Amino acid sequence: MFDLVKELTGAFGVAGNEENIREVIKNKIQNVLDEVYVDTLGNLIGVKRGNGKKIMVAAHMDEIGVMANFIDEKGYIRFSSIGWVSPFYALGQKVKFKNGTIGAVFYEEKLDEMKNLKLSKMYIDIGAASRAEAEKKVSIGDTAAFVGEAVQEGDMIISKALDDRSGCAVVIETIKNLPKTENEIYFVFTVQEELGLRGAKTAAYGIKPDIAIAVDVTLTGDKPESKPMEVKCGAGPAIKIKDRSVICHPEIKKLLEDCAKRLNIPYQFEILEEGGSDPGAIHLTAGGIPSGAISIPCRYVHSPVETANINDLKHAVMLLRESLV
Amino acid sequence: MECISVLKELSVHTAVSGYEKSMADYIKESFGKDCDSVEEDRFYNVIGIKKGNKSNKKIMITAHYDEIGFLVSGIDEKGFLRFTSVGGIDPKILLAQEVIVHGRSDLLGIIGAKPPHLLKPEEAKKAVKMGELRIDMGMTPEKVREQVSIGDLITFKAVPFELQGKKLSSKTLDNRCGVTSLIEILKELRPFKFDSDIYVVATTQEEVGLTGVEIASYNLQPDIAIVIDACHGDIPDAPKGEAYALGKGPAVAIGPNLHPKLTKKVIEIAKSENIPYQIDIERGDTGTEAWATQVSRSGIPTILLSIPVRYMHTTVETVHANDIENTAKLAARFIVKAETEMEELLCF
Secondary structure: OHHHHHHHHHOOOEOOOOHHHHHHHHHHHOOOOOEEEEOOOOOEEEEEOOOOOEEEEEEEOOEOEEEEEEEOOOOOEEEEEEOOOOHHHHOOOEEEEOOOOEEEEEEOOOOOOHHHOOHHHEEEEOOOOOHHHHHOOOOOOOEEEEOOOOEEEOOEEEEOOHHHHHHHHHHHHHHHOOOOOOOEEEEEEEOOHHHOOHHHHHHHHHHOOOEEEEEEEEOOOOOOOOOOOOOOOOOOOEEEEEOOOOEOOHHHHHHHHHHHHHHOOOOEEEEOOOOOOHHHHHOOHHHOOOEEEEEEEEEOOOOOOEEEEHHHHHHHHHHHHHHOO | OHHHHHHHHHHHOOOEOOOOHHHHHHHHHHHHOOOOEEEEOOOOOEEEEEOOOOOOOEEEEEEEOOEOEEEEEEEOOOOOEEEEEEOOOOHHHHOOOEEEEEOOOEEEEEEOOOOOOOOOHHHHHOOOOHHHOOEEOOOOHHHHHHHOOOOOEEEEOOOOEEEOOOEEEEOOHHHHHHHHHHHHHHHHOOOOOOOOEEEEEEEOOHHHOOHHHHHHHHHHOOOEEEEEEEEEEOOOOOOOOOOEOOOOOOEEEEOOOOOHHHHHHHHHHHHHOOOOOEEEEOOOOOOOHHHHHHOOOOOOOEEEEEEEEEOOOOOOEEEEHHHHHHHHHHHHHHHHHHHHHHHHHHOO
16 A cells, blocks of 8 residues: 555646646556546546446545746746645745756745745745756746655655545555445546646536545644644544535435444544535535545645555545445 | 414424435425425425426525534543534624534533633633534533534524514524525415426525535526525614615515516516515625526526524524515515516516
């Protein structure tokens, strides 16, 4: 599992530029499923045919990042965020453009107080001596992802983009161990989740499934002086009850809870006070699709050191697999 | 005063947004008497259908039946519950409230408040934060954990009571007063036979983003939609132009969210039939189901009638019986007229 997570988190896929990660995932699933295709927005959809219920499984393959928007005469690059990027998380990090160019992210030293740090007071230094030299490697409009190669310490994985490559890993592992079922299952690796759940919306409309289950990360309350939240790393996958974008359908919540009980695996319930997720778009689509989610508890979400427990991923695979039968 | 007793009964049922199933059957039964059939969709919208002779056109009337409430979000080491809201709730109104925690069984609880003796002067000035409030069920932590789980529903325990002058005060009058008027509309329509199908829809999840009506509008694809919801009643400190007098009739909304010709028609009808009404000027988003309905599929001509409700989103919401009756009367007369003049009304 760790090797898969490492490979997936290492692939480039800033929202709107998911080509590389899509290829990586496509190669892993295309010989296992009945059909694999890419829709207009770039969602990767793998189908297991059947005559039963139509189930959509969604994990988003895009990641947050930055976009170059101005290069000054000295070759420093100004940028804006793609998805929610904290200036404090970004400070002192490295970013990597799609062509491999790496830059340091730092801030204007004239800043009076650190609490006033904003992305607009920051820049990327790719070591270029002039605008012309910088432009040989980076054009405005190019996107870059944060650098944060996956490492494993005990049961914990630390990496960039666990949001939501850990969910992609769970779905890929499920595809490789498909349960016997008559259900027709659409495994969707969605795009542009970080820009407002956009891929999931068109994918759901195209598929019109009977139900949908997303796999994504959620926040935790198990850090020093955390905001109160019951979810902990290592206590099992979380069954989503609500976030800012959706109140999960009681039937899907019950389906997942029943599966977890049947398998006798640890699970917890998630109430996420901030942030949305793909079910938020899916449940409103095409006359209503009952939707829910399996969430991987993850610390430091949207930083290059996102941290999750590998056992939660393994249990999430078991839970997802059972829910598709 | 029959509508007061209908509303009283409706207001004590619980249907927190997303979890309306518990009340769907009750509404089905209320619609059943005056409909050819009643359906429930997968998101618990309840749809009463009056089949027309030709079924060539469809008119939809909606009022949401979900209510604001809470979910258990945590259990602390002493057995107090943390909670989060479903829908918009001002934490100020929560102090010293009685609630029902819908755990393995329904359990009574109270939201406490720090006594004035213990409040430091600076605390007294501070806003109340929901995250700092707790529910006390008087139970040991072990017992709480056995009975209550994260995500369990919490609702207000409120008893409806009548005020002077045909007014009722209770929880959830937003928008059970609208649902009451749906039931009244069905009664008003009893003598009429239509060519079009009439759909009376009690919708869900309005309080969390107009979800139910978005789903119902898409599925039913009506030619005309009438939305009935609550607007702010005339409380003493309401900003001018945003509150409407109790007892002076429904507020008819005018603005980009509403179809101009249909709106003009409904006002004409109110005048000619001597039904009291008020005008509600809406410059954009009406904050009601009309906003989602208007842009469903290729667009649905929509009108909005609002019933003034004082103290919205509290346990003492207050409404005037006449406003519910007049809303129903106006909507029903409008349906009769619009049904026969639809083609003319819908062309620009």
